[in-house]
Every structure is written in structure tokens, then in C-alpha cells.
Amino acid sequence: xxxxxxxxxxxVVSVSHSYGPAQVxxxxxxxxxxxxVLALYGPNGSGKSTxxxxxxxxxxxxxxxxxxxxxxxxxSLDRRSRARSIAYVGAELRSExxxxxxxxxxxxxxxxxxxxxxxxxxxxxxxxxIRHAIEICQCEALSHRLIQSLSSGERQRVAVARGLAQQPxxxxxxxxxxxxxxxxxxxxxxxxxxxxxxEKLALILVTHDPNLWTDWATRALLLSAGRKVSWGLVADxxxxxxxxxxxxxxxxxxxxxxSSGKPKVFLETPPEVRS
Amino acid sequence: MWLLAISVLxxxxxxxxxxxxxNSREWAVLWDLRLPRVILSAAVGAGLAVSGAVLQAVFSNxxxxxxxxxxxxxxxxxxxxxxxxxxxxxxxxLTGAGFVGAAxxxxxxxxxxxxxxxxxxGLLLTGxxxxxxxxxxVALWMALSDPSGVQGAILWLMGDLTRARPIGAWVSLVISxxxxxxxxxxxxxxxxxxxxxxxxxxLGVSVRTLRRAVVFITSLLIGVCVSGAxxxxxxxxxxxxxxxxxxxxxxxxxxxxxxxxxxxSVMGADLVARVVLRPYELPVGVVTxxxxxxxxxxxxxxxxxxATE
Numbered sequence: 001x002x003x004x005x006x007x008x009x010x011x012v013v014s015v016s017h018s019y020g021p022a023q024v025x026x027x028x029x030x031x032x033x034x035x036x037v038l039a040l041y042g043p044n045g046s047g048k049s050t051x052x053x054x055x056x057x058x059x060x061x062x063x064x065x066x067x068x069x070x071x072x073x074x075x076s077l078d079r080r081s082r083a084r085s086i087a088y089v090g091a092e093l094r095s096e097x098x099x100x101x102x103x104x105x106x107x108x109x110x111x112x113x114x115x116x117x118x119x120x121x122x123x124x125x126x127x128x129x130i131r132h133a134i135e136i137c138q139c140e141a142l143s144h145r146l147i148q149s150l151s152s153g154e155r156q157r158v159a160v161a162r163g164l165a166q167q168p169x170x171x172x173x174x175x176x177x178x179x180x181x182x183x184x185x186x187x188x189x190x191x192x193x194x195x196x197x198x199e200k201l202a203l204i205l206v207t208h209d210p211n212l213w214t215d216w217a218t219r220a221l222l223l224s225a226g227r228k229v230s231w232g233l234v235a236d237x238x239x240x241x242x243x244x245x246x247x248x249x250x251x252x253x254x255x256x257x258x259s260s261g262k263p264k265v266f267l268e269t270p271p272e273v274r275s
Numbered sequence: 276m277w278l279l280a281i282s283v284l285x286x287x288x289x290x291x292x293x294x295x296x297x298n299s300r301e302w303a304v305l306w307d308l309r310l311p312r313v314i315l316s317a318a319v320g321a322g323l324a325v326s327g328a329v330l331q332a333v334f335s336n337x338x339x340x341x342x343x344x345x346x347x348x349x350x351x352x353x354x355x356x357x358x359x360x361x362x363x364x365x366x367x368x369l370t371g372a373g374f375v376g377a378a379x380x381x382x383x384x385x386x387x388x389x390x391x392x393x394x395x396x397g398l399l400l401t402g403x404x405x406x407x408x409x410x411x412x413v414a415l416w417m418a419l420s421d422p423s424g425v426q427g428a429i430l431w432l433m434g435d436l437t438r439a440r441p442i443g444a445w446v447s448l449v450i451s452x453x454x455x456x457x458x459x460x461x462x463x464x465x466x467x468x469x470x471x472x473x474x475x476x477x478l479g480v481s482v483r484t485l486r487r488a489v490v491f492i493t494s495l496l497i498g499v500c501v502s503g504a505x506x507x508x509x510x511x512x513x514x515x516x517x518x519x520x521x522x523x524x525x526x527x528x529x530x531x532x533x534x535x536x537x538x539x540s541v542m543g544a545d546l547v548a549r550v551v552l553r554p555y556e557l558p559v560g561v562v563t564x565x566x567x568x569x570x571x572x573x574x575x576x577x578x579x580x581x582a583t584e
Contacts, residue, residue, distance in 0.1 A: 058476045083479030090477075095470045096337045097524040103466075110467055111479040119462045119527025147470075166478070 007071035009033050009202060010055075010170060017050055017061040017226075024050050025061075025226045030219075034169065035200040037192075039213045039234070042223035042246055048206045051223075052172050055204065056088025069170075083111035087168035091175040093159035095147055101158050102143040105130050108165030129165050136191055137161035138184070153180040160188065164195075171195075173205040177212060185212065214238055215262040222246060238263040276521065280535045287542045288313050295549050311444035312436050315503055316545045316559075317538035318448040319436075320510055322500040324537020325455050325530055326493040327511025328518075332465050332526065333489045334399050335472065340511035341497045344402035344490070348409025349380025350501035351432055355413050358431075359420050373431075373502030380405055381494030388487055395472065398490070431505040434560025436545050439503075447503045454496045455534050461485065462526035469524055507560045509567025510540055516574050 010032040017025040025047045032038055040048040053059040055067065057079060067074040069085060077085075093104060109126040120126075134143055137157050147155055156179050163171055171192075177185050193216050195201040205213060213220075213234075220237040222229040222245075229245050230237040235256075243252045243265065251268040291313040292305055323341050330339040341347060353376020387393055387401045413432075431438075458465075464485050467475040475482050500507070514537045515529075522532045541559070544566065548557040 053473075056477050057479070058473050078479075079476075079481055080479035083477065088473075088477035090473055093470055093474065095524070096335055097332070097469050098519055099469055099524050103523070103525060104470060107467055107470070107474075107478060110463060113463065118459060119466070119525060 007068065009070055011068040011071075012055075013066040013068075015051070015054065015061055015066045016063050017047075017054060017059070023226055025054075028221075028223070028226075028228055029066075030221055030231055032170070032202050032204065034202055035196055036219065037196055037203045037205070037213065037217040039210070039217040039220045040204065040206045040223060041210060041220055042229070045225075046223040046246075047226040048223055049174055050226075052088065052174050052204060052206055055170075056086060056172050056174075057082055058088060080111045083166065083168075085168055086170045086172065087163040087166040088172045089159050089163040089174065089176045091156070091178065092152070093147060093155050093162065098146050098148065100144055100146055101139055101150070101161075102130070102134065104147055104158055105134055105139070105143075105162045105165050108133065108162040108167075111166060129167055133161040133165035137164065138187060151179075153184060156180055157184060157188070168201075170202045170204065173203065173207075175206055175208070177205075177207060178209070189213075189216070210238060210265045214264060215257070215260065235261065235263055238265065276532075280532060280539075284317075284535055284539050284542075287539050287546070288317070291316070291542050291546050294546065307441060308439075311439040311441045312545065313542055314448050315439040315444040316436050316541040318444070318451040319500045319504040319507060320514075320537040320539070320541025321455060321534040322451040322496045322537070323507060323511040324514040324533045324540070325458060326496050326500075328515035328529060328533045329458050329465065329489055329526070330493060330511075331515060332468050332524075333486050334395060335468065336399065337516065338512070339399070340509075341493070341500070342406065342506070342508065342511070343399070344381075344384060344494065344497070345404070345406030345409055346377050346380050346384070346402075346494045346497045347501045347506055348406045348413070350374065350377035350498060351413050351506060352376045352409045352416070353379070354431055354502070354505075355416050359416070371502070374498050376409075377494065377498030377501060380409060381491070381498065384494065385487070385491060388490060395486070398486075430558060432560075433505065433558035434507040434563065435505040436559055437556070443503070447499055450499050451496065454492055454499070455530065458489065458492055458496075459526070459530045461489065462530065465489075465526045466524075504541075505558075505560065507541060507544075508564045509571065510537055510563055513567045513571050513574070514540055516571070 008031040013029050014027045015025060016023070016027055028051060030038065040051060042048055050059060054061045069077065074082065106120065109120060109122065109129065112126065113120055115121055134140055137160055139157055139161050142150060142154060142158065147158060150158065156176055160173070160176055177188055180188060189212060192203060196203055207213065217234050219232060220234045221231045222237055222242055224246050230242050238254060240252065240254050243254065253266045253268055254263050255266065256263055292309045295309050326341040327339065330341065330343065331337050350373040354373040357372025383405060384402055388398050464480045467478045467480045468482065472482050515533050518529060518533045518536050522528050541563065544562040545559045548559045548562045551557065
């Protein structure tokens with residue numbers, strides 16, 4: 001009878017990781033379905049990035065179990081098929097060698113290649129994916145520039161474009177919007193919202209600015225020192241009580257939008273600093 | 276671009292066969308002395324330049340070159356030890372001793388790379404340290420030896436193509452081409468490493484396996500080059516950087532281009548070494564270093580000025 005139950009797309013059960021003796025993640029669990037957005041939130045060193053890198057195949061967890069993608073153990077998949085399903089975008093895309101934006105985005109097609117010995121053998125479907133990713137991330141004007149010559153915010157746009165060219169089912173963004181200007185942050189969040197709504201992309205993001213996601217993320221996972229503080233709907237997790245656990249002593253206030261009821265987080269200026 | 280590279284290659288090769296430290300145009304001189312020399316210099320130049328290009332990518336470090344991994348010091352040590360036992364009388368003897376030295380050092384390096392806790396910088400540092408150990412032992416061995424016994428080895432350390440012989444040169448060329456092809460076939464994975472290790476991992480590349488394979492193949496390649504022609508510096512550093520400026524960094528295009536220009540530069544340097552002070556010859560390593568070092572400084576200063584942060 002259980003066979004009729006469809007396993008969650010991404011299921012993380014009690015994942016732990018340590019760098020040598022230092023335990024950086026302990027027994028983290030959550031689930032993610034298509035079209036959902038999960039925000040990982042917590043102070044520096046709380047394990048958010050480590051968790052994201054484990055999911056993205058960059059770090060092998062010291063305990064090698066407990067992560068399932070569509071019911072299959074993530075570590076039984078070969079690396080390339082995993083990269084077709086899950087794309088990790090870091091905070092920086094840089095190279096020591098001359099490389100154009102278009103070349104960098106093109107690399108997103110690597111996991112989709114069958115034969116690629118002497119360089120990528122791009123088919124029309126690959127070219128279309130590359131063009132599309134460059135276009136929706138507004139990188140057309142940059143496409144023939146060297147990534148070395150770009151500002152860090154522009155490089156982040158290129159990194160997201162490469163992640164989207166990978167055409168993943170789950171996109172992991174690790175501080176990938178933080179250096180964009182406000183206009184491009186707004187463009188990028190509305191793009192991501194559209195991909196989540198229309199193409200059922202699942203998204204996990206790490207940022208230090210909660211207001212980038214509180215009004216559209218599905219769920220939030222709050223971490224402190226590698227442990228779960230709270231997991232659930234955004235409105236239930238983003239509370240002044242939880243934030244006080246994450247950032248003790250920080251004067252954080254949570255207000256709620258009168259129309260949608262979504263939380264917003266504000267950092268109050270301490271009285272003695274006011275002029 | 277290819278047309279230019281191939282034409283320059285052919286012209287350099289022809290000039291290398293036609294001109295030498297003597298004006299002789301006898302068939303025996305052209306066929307038995309100069310042609311093998313041109314062939315060997317092409318094999319060595321292509322091998323060194325490709326090793327440099329690929330090591331730079333694999334270690335994400337533009338300053339890497341074949342000698343950074345210390346394998347050449349191993350070859351040098353082998354050759355110096357071999358020469359005190361009278362092996363420098365034959366091409367095969369000194370080459371063989373050099374290759375054994377290179378093989379021992381690259382096995383040590385591979386052994387280190389197999390350890391799970393050694394990362395990219397650990398491996399690079401191990402190579403540099405092996406290099407120091409090797410060159411110190413060379414100095415120690417020379418200090419303790421009879422000076423006349425190590426004369427051949429000293430010449431060889433500065434780059435020496437005079438030992439080229441018909442069969443040996445062709446064998447070196449074939450081995451060099453096969454190893455270069457095997458590196459070239461990994462182009463797409465190498466491209467993914469251009470934006471760093473994390474980036475390659477997120478694209479599904481098995482970075483550890485790739486790095487191990489490339490270090491293994493390049494150490495064989497360097498072993499062939501160093502044992503065939505001694506220490507020829509700067510080709511592995513300068514040629515890849517220059518070629519990247521015109522061909523870009525993607526390895527599918529870069530590696531064959533680097534191989535051709537590497538071959539041209541060592542053939543050309545050897546031609547200069549044979550001709551400028553006729554009838555005396557300069558060590559070819561001196562020529563590549565004297566041309567290569569200023570060229571590299573120029574590139575570095577230009578890049579520092581041009582790169583924006």
C-alpha cells in the first residue's frame with residue numbers, strides 16, 4: 001500500500017558534518033517539493049553554506065547518508081546526473097584565466113553532454129538553453145566580456161545564469177545575490193519567483209538579508225551553531241523570539257505587512273547612536 | 276590562426292634542418308644530426324608547453340609550470356648520479372637515468388595526492404618541496420664528486436639537445452604526442468576547473484580523479500622531456516599564457532595550439548643557440564630563459580595593469 005506514496009523530491013534526514021573535531025552540522029532534517037522555496041537563515045558559521053555545499057556535491061558529509069532525491073540516495077547517483085538535477089551557485093564566479101561570460105555560462109551544459117572529450121559538443125538544445133539563461137539574467141550586453149573585467153555584482157548574475165543553463169530541478173543559491181545592486185536584486189528575485197511559479201523550480205537560498213525572501217519563500221530553516229532552531233512556514237519561523245536566539249542582543253524587530261501578513265525584519269538603531 | 280601556426284612550425288623546422296653550427300649541407304649531417312635535433316626539440320617543446328598549460332588549469336594557479344612539481348629535479352638528480360657512473364657517454368644511459376629519477380619523484384607526488392587529507396595547495400607545496408630536495412641533492416652530489424665526471428650533467432642541466440639521435444628523437448615525439456592527446460581528451464573537464472574547484476564539482480566533474488590523472492600524465496610527459504633534453508625553462512610558463520591571449524582558455528582549442536607554439540619556441544631557441552656564436556653552441560635552456568623571462572615579466576606587468584578588481 002505504501003507504494004502509492006510519492007517520496008518528496010528532496011528529503012534530508014538527520015544530516016551531520018564535522019570538519020575534523022569541529023561539528024558544524026548536527027542532525028538537520030527537512031523536505032523540499034517542486035515549486036517550493038526554502039530559505040536557510042542564521043548567523044555566520046551556523047552551517048548554512050556547509051549544508052548547501054553538501055546538497056550541491058561540493059562537500060562530502062562525514063556521515064554519508066540521509067539525503068534522498070526523488071527517493072534515491074543522493075550519493076548513489078553519479079556526479080553528472082546529480083549535477084543535472086541540482087545546481088549549486090556560489091557567491092563568486094571567478095577565474096585566473098581569460099574567459100568570456102558566454103564561455104562561463106556554456107559550462108552549465110557540461111553535465112548534459114554525452115560525448116564531450118575534446119570540448120563541449122553543443123547541440124541546438126544546448127545553445128538555446130545558454131541563450132535563454134543569458135537573456136533572462138540580463139547578461140546579453142556582457143556576453144563577450146571577460147569575467148575578470150566585470151564587477152562582483154555582474155559576476156553574480158553570470159553565476160546565476162550558468163546555474164540556470166544547467167536546467168536543474170533544484171537551484172541552490174549561496175549568497176548569490178548579495179553584491180547585486182538593488183535594481184538587479186529586484187530583477188533576480190522576480191525572475192526566480194517566476195521560475196518557481198511557472199516551471200516548478202525548487203529553490204534553496206542562503207542570504208543574510210531576510211527581506212529578500214520573507215514575502216515569497218515557502219519555508220525557512222533557522223540554524224545556529226549547526227543546529228536547527230526552527231523549521232516551518234516563514235510566518236511561523238521569522239519571529240522576534242527566534243531571531244533573539246539567532247542573534248542574541250541584536251535589536252531586531254519583526255513587523256507584518258497589513259495586506260499579506262508576511263513578516264519583515266528591521267534592525268533598530270540603538271538609542272545612544274541616534275543624533 | 277592554424278594556418279599561421281603550422282606555417283611558422285614548418286619554416287622553423289626547415290631552418291633548423293638547413294642551418295647549424297657548421298655550414299655543412301651534407302646528407303649525413305642533415306639526416307643524422309639536425310633532423311633528430313629538430314624532432315626532439317619539437318617533442319620537448321610541445322610536451323613542456325602543454326604540461327605547463329594543463330598544470331596551471333589543474334592547480335588554478337597561473338604560475339605553475341612543469342618544474343613547479345619538482346619532477347624535473349628528480350630527473351636531474353637521476354642524471355647527475357648516473358653521469359658519475361659514466362652513463363653520460365650514451366644518450367640512452369643518461370636519458371634512462373633521468374627518466375628513473377623523474378619516475379621516482381612523480382610516484383612520491385602521486386602517493387601524496389592519494390591521501391584523502393591533502394588538498395590542492397598541499398599537493399602543490401609537496402611538488403615545490405620535492406623540487407628543493409632534488410636540487411639540493413644535485414648540488415650535494417656535485418660537490419662530493421670529481422668535477423670532470425659531472426661535466427656532461429652540468430651541460431645537460433642547462434638544456435641540451437645535442438644528444439638527439441635518430442631513433443630516440445622519434446620515440447620521444449611519439450610518446451609526447453600520445454600523452455598530449457590523452458590530456459587533450461579531457462578538455463571539457465579541464466575547462467570546468469578554470470572557474471575553480473567548487474565550480475567544477477558543482478558541474479559534476481570528479482575533480483580529485485581528474486587532478487590525479489593529469490598529474491600522472493604530465494609527470495610522464497615531463498619525464499620524457501627532461502630526460503631527453505635536460506632542463507629547458509620558461510617554455511611551460513610563457514607559451515600557455517601567450518597562446519591564451521589569442522586562442523582563449525578553453526582547452527579543446529588551447530592544447531593543440533600550445534603544443535604547436537611550444538614546439539616552435541624550442542626549435543627556434545635551439546636554432547638561435549646553434550647559430551649566434553658559431554661554431555660554438557649555447558645551452559638551449561639559457562636561450563629560452565633569456566628570452567622567456569623578460570617576456571614573462573612583460574606579460575605579468577601588462578596583466579596586473581589591465582585586470583580590474
